[in-house]
Amino acid sequence: MAETSEHEVIIIGAGVVGLATALRLAASGREIAILDPHEPGSGASYGNAGTIANYAVMPVGTPSVLKNLPRLLFDRDSPLSIRRTAIPALMPWLLRFAWQSLPGNAARNAAVIAALLADSLSAWRDLATEIGAEDLLRQNGCLYLYDDPASLACAADDMAVRKRFGIAQETLSPEDVHRLEPALPPFEGGGVLFPDAVNLADPAAMMRRLTEVVRAAGVEIIRTEATAIARETGGVNVSCADGRRRRARSVIVAAGAYSRRFAAQAGDPVPLDTERGYHVEYDMETPPLSRPVCPTSRGFYLVPMAGRLRVAGTVELGGLAAPLSPRRIALLERGAKAVFPGLGKPDRQWLGFRPSMPDSIPVIGASKQGNDVIYAFGHGHLGLTLAPVTANLVERILAGQNPSGPQAGISPCRFH
Template identity: 40%
Template sequence: MAARAQSRDRTLVVGAGIVGICCALYLQREGISVTVVDPREPGDGCSFGNAGVLSTGGVTPEAMPGILRRVPRMLLDPLGPIAIRWSYLPRIAPWLLSYAWNSRAEKVEQISIALAQLSKEVIPAYEPLLGDAGLRDMVRKSGCLYVYESEEAFRSARPAIELRRRRGIPAEELPGEEIRQLEPDLAPIFPRAVFWPGFAHTLNPKRLTSALAEHFARRGGSIFRGEVVALERTGEEKLVAVTRGERLEAARIVVAAGAWSRPLAAMLGTRLPLDTERGYHVMLPQPGVTLRRPVLSSEGGFVMTPMEHGLRLAGTVELGGLKAPPDPKRADAILKRARRMLPGLGEAGSETWMGFRPSFPDSLPVIDRAPHQRNAYFAFGHGHRGLSFAAITGKLIAELVRGGKTSIDVAPYRAARF
């Protein structure tokens, strides 16, 4: 698939994660010649191992009111659903302060409205891409179930549930006895659950990304294997992406390099507070139990998603930067809780993984023209919802490139908000 486009009129997309590939496809639909550049295979970054949920109700920011009270626990419990590595605390402190600042009630409402605009477009923006590529069967529209192991956990989730309701996300609150009608294999340990019927999920996020990338290549797009180490301007307003060994000239560049986008944006003159919320998964190829839809453990901070290659347990947050090695105990902690939720869970052949969510402290992505480089665009920072918001991001980037009015107001996603 590694082909090289020589055209200087092409658009270069840096990053072959789900966001970069969706940008490439939407640009290609505009008749633009596109090259995607990445040192890895498409979908081998964070897009490889997510929980696969296409969140049509992803309208709650990560930092909700009261988050500050949880910080001591984040520091003291390295296996908790949100943990901060002590060694990374000095680096992440400014990000954390901004995260806390964004948890004020009026700010949360504002962020939620901005998230809702994107959430509404999750499925409509994917439809044409999946339809064209013959991949509709990779998405199941069977909703998502949030389960609570105590009345107290349910009470503390109430503000988030109400926020979703205010944004018009349909929900059904279920008492304990009704939960097992939806999911008979769940243990009878949940007094409460909320069913979100509008959610969907993919059967394999990695295969979805690589299949979309193959479709892009079949339609004439090229994918170049290389790491962009510098972005330079040439005299005639062209841009050059420098890889180890190649100089790729382009009429415009889209930065979609996920958690690694910060230095690339800085090369284009914009400093942004992008960091990473590391997350883990455990893949169980022979789970021996059946779930009909993704089930989210509220206390555990992870989702159990039925996929084509087994059951995936994925989630939790570790603030520890891009360099520290994974902590296998965090994956074990997910598995331990899942055993209690799903009696008889089969663990043979299990595999663990860690990925780097690209996250801004206000839980919103940057989808924008680069403020200091008119022929460059930013599409990164999607945090917990990159799979969900990838297609609408691609659509918006193509609209920004075309010029004129975008189909939704992109003001909340501007880089200049920081």
Template identity: 35%
Template sequence: MKTGIEPGVVVIGAGVVGLSAAIAAQARGLAVTVLEREAPAAGASAGNAGAFAFTDILPLASPGILRKAPKWLLDPLGPLSVPPSYALQIAPWMFRFWRACSARRVAHSTAAQTALMDLSRAELEPFLGATGTLAMLRKEGNLQVYESQAELNAALPGWKAREAHGIEFRHMDAAEMAAIQPGLAPRFTHGTFTPGWYSIADPKLYTLALADHFRAKGGRIERAEVLGLRPVEGGVEITTADGGTRRVEKVVLAAGAFSHQVARTLGESIPLETERGYNTTLPSDAFDLRTQVTFGGHGFVVTRLSTGIRVGGAVELGGLKLPPNFRRSEAMLEKAKAFLPGLKPAGGVQWMGFRPSLPDSLPAIGRARATPDVVYAFGHGHLGLTQSAGTARLVADLVTGRPTAIDIAPFSPQRF
């Protein structure tokens, strides 16, 4: 060990990706410490929809979203919005997003996303078993609903792409949907059921369970806001907001929506933006929900958790500093009441969180340009939970110098 260099790995971020990576590195025999600016599961890991969406291989950046975007952007409470005060700041990111919507780039992103999804699915149940969380896994599928034959037809190219990758699904009429999920409004005439869509009992409780497992195995979680990283001989120097510094052998940067700020101190400009997600979690008896239901034309889902019924989704590209606009949560809940007529809307708890997103819908997984001793693992958008076990495997491969389980070139942090 170099003098003054702590052995092992420091992971920055105690969300589901950071903790999963910390556990995977720990399982390889490394000493691991996690630094977190708030507390475990304090960010997007607490309030997501709880889905392991392994069938969600199509990038958000696609020709389909370009066709919908102009209509959606006109509605400030719609599925996709940009607050006027943030429009100029996000313009460069939106330009990159637009470029990522070309057919060639979508094909590239889909292939890369599929490889990461396949790895994440393969790693998930062994990871849950090793961490004592397997009982939290649910296999209840997902029902995507449509309001017309035309809306289903518009979605068929996406389903054809999934079929080409071996993903199982069934298109349904209203009667078949009712057998799987009673209580849908009659406006929904068609649907597609995906049985291979898994979920977790509650994403916050799952992430906290990972933190408990990590500590039980000897890991440390310390509260610290990391401001910067600097390569030094034998490792990396970490600077924190309290003015302190520490030198460690290796660092994994998994700080979610704040990751690009830290990466900037290593001289890298990574175009990470924030999808601000909103939801309302209702009491468990709010509706007899039997599968996750996706209202794709309206940009939100309804999920049954062990702690309640969660109504949430949509994308507000508004950065980290603007105050929450909970009218978005209210708008989704109003729609949910109309779409699920038996839904009881009282007693809900609202939430807003930051999903870290890159323009091509792929995460940044790989080494920093400035030093191989820093590994990036962030930018998963709305797929952080889904891809957490696969990302953890790749991070563990990188920090131990092993060949990665899949080709990580498409996820290169330097691809922009």
């Protein structure tokens, strides 16, 4: 008979969401164990673009994406592509995505995302102060770039939505852009600056700092894979790959793109899939930019990070099992060279898995059968941004307070 250890709370997954949640719950005096077979913070939370994107209120699925979906998906060099072999398996997710992209649904989803993002900057500042990582937060805004005036005009609707949600944004002429970022080539459409946005100088360093403080707060981080959860009287059993059984009064599922099976085991089927994303990095002492910059037609960010320039983004629909696509890496390289022709070969490349819902809204909330199982996954493009907000929400849900108002839209019950 396998040995069983008892915990108050078990968190499955030590990404930025699991770690931030562990810290919040430990600070309120709870006994926490986190399970993860890998180095904490080494999943999607390691390789992202590092932007705390308080301005990113638009869901991925919008009427204009829907209109262009066939072209986008089947052009293998577009910023949003699909692996053809994955189409049958992805069809249910794609159909839901198309439905969520209709005008009324997209507007409702934007309102939920905006409600979540409203506290994201202050929550990150609080977290950075708490873990002594203020030096890793950079406050310099974030810049979108447009190839020509027509592309800027196409973005007008998105900007109007942002304005309605109170997001600060400044439209810049090509000359203004040049003054802000003199190393950039001309972008004839100019740009839009989101002046309040913050970014991380080094996501991996931030994850290390967070992990150290989580450990110092008494959280046990156990290197093993959770394989199944099952409710029983007075708690939830967690079976693990190390052969041990662990039991907790509450289990929080924060396994990023790998969370779906646990939700199904607890009786809450959710349409979680993944949007695969890539980065390439160029080592250099002084990157040629002073803030994250997004040439919008290319679907990636160029981000100055400690000792390197990271080029991160694009979406590839294709599941969790397929290997890195050299074609997608080449696309990033070509795009980076179009902006900075002097770049050589990248020093490293990376593939990561965004945990993505068809409505671009994370799943944060108690299982239908009770708050002994709580979900905190599905953050898609905004998991880094929303991790501390999620941690605060989970603390309240564990105490029996469910989100209300637009934030109620994050509930797992929306799929029942």
